[in-house]
Amino acid sequence: MTIVSTTTETTTPAAMIAGPTVQEPPLPFLDLGAQYRSIREEVLDALRDVADSTTYVLGPRVTEFEQAFAAYVGSRYCVGVNSGTSALHLALICA
Secondary structure (H helix, E strand, O other): OOOOOOOOOOOOHHHHHHOOOOOOOOOOOOOHHHHHHHHHHHHHHHHHHHHHHOOOOOHHHHHHHHHHHHHHHOOOOOOOOOOHHHHHHHHHHHO
8 A cells, every 4th residue: 555645734854853842841850869878878788798698690689589579469479580571581481
């Protein structure tokens, strides 16, 4: 099928590039710096614990997270994965 435009309107290239006028957002963006400052020591302690234990894959921290998250969502099990792609892959295997 071929579609032919019948409009006679023309738009200048400058108008197409410029686009609409940008306005200030009505709500402020999330201040991640402020959020991080409030939990900085806790995050650094957790990173040190993992680095000191050298359990970068699996290990007790992952097990703790899986158990806590399963309890939080009311599930019997939880499996932590490394990416969204791995999560989708696992979900398709289980389906």
